[in-house]
Amino acid sequence: MKSSLLKLIAINVGVTLGLLFGLNLLAHIVLLTGEQAMRLFNLDGGPDEVNEDRELAALPNYEGRSDEIFQHFRETFDIEMKYDPYLGWSREEFEGETITIDENGDRSHDALPNANTESPRVYIFGGSTVWGTGVVDNETLPAFYQGFAELQTINKGETAFISRQSFLSFSHLLAAGEEIDGVIFYEGVNDVQYGCRAELEVNEHARTQVFADRVEGGERDASPTRKFRSYWATLFFGAIGDLSAEVIDIINDNRESSAIAEDALICDTDPERAQQVAEALVANWELAHNLAEARGVEFMAVLQPVAYLGEPRIDHIHSVLTAEQGDQYRAVYPRIQALLAEHDYDWVEDYVPLLAADEEYYYIDFCHLSGNGNQKIAQRLYRDSRRRWSFL
Structure with a gap:
């Protein structure tokens, strides 16, 4: 038994x-x-995401280019991310029809014709607006800046990066002996987007x-x-x-x-938190400026525009804009502008009004721009950096 x-x-x-x-x-x-299996289960990259990409590619910003832009958004989905011990994450090397990622995890664009590789090097830091969500390689903000300035311009933008990550990226490059002549921090959107999240502390990143x-x-x-x-x-x-x-x-x-619309953002109801977010952004810029000055690097910071402020043309994207999200920028951006006015920095520019009262379509969502928007921003960046920097 x-x-x-x-x-x-x-x-x-x-x-x-x-x-x-x-x-x-x-x-x-x-x-x-991996990705193929997840698509079978409709957990990532399934019909909903494909339809969203088609809707984006059909915006009036992309008239006559919908197939190319749809391919771009599909490639954005295909790029693998990897852990970065200094910054949190970066992208794997990738070569597609509209997106090229080099061995450093940076988005590339075509070199200038007969460019002098010994010319000054400008690095532009920021989030996905610098990286170039919504545009092909040669329509990113750094690509257009390189065309105007005729200088080597390196794209150091990465999706969801906040100003603290930009500062860490800049300091890491200097510590590694990178040759840098000029630096531009083009930011504001992500510091508000994540700094106002209830479950995060100020200066904590998205992941x-x-x-x-x-x-x-x-x-x-x-x-x-x-x-x-x-x-x-x-x-x-x-x-x-x-x-x-x-x-x-x-x-x-x-x-x-969807969580953003479910009271996950708190800056509009918590003035203290709104002030902390504004102060953190300005403090990170101060740290970056002081480091650049100590190393003999020209520096400029830019408060980037957002669709909720400055009265740009947004009739084509009303469906993707939310009151809850907009309230965060209306709560924090004026505080950032007040701090900048108080300190009167000669190395900061406010581009919030830059896309106002214009009949062109620039935005594809609350912060990302199509190529014409990046071109307009880059042209202004070139003018502003040229009157400041000795090598321009």
């Missing part, structure tokens, strides 16, 4: 472990197939909680017992847990825009 019971228990344990091993193996396969969850859930004990548990998890549970985490991350990312 006892022998039969033990045999039954052994069979059940074996069947259970076999099922877990099989499920874990299946999860490994799903993780390895703070994701990183914290992964680190706190990591393996820190190298004891034999922990190693055995790790091997056990790898065989029977590891991939299942990883796949679950990926699915949760994707769902959370897809819900990010």
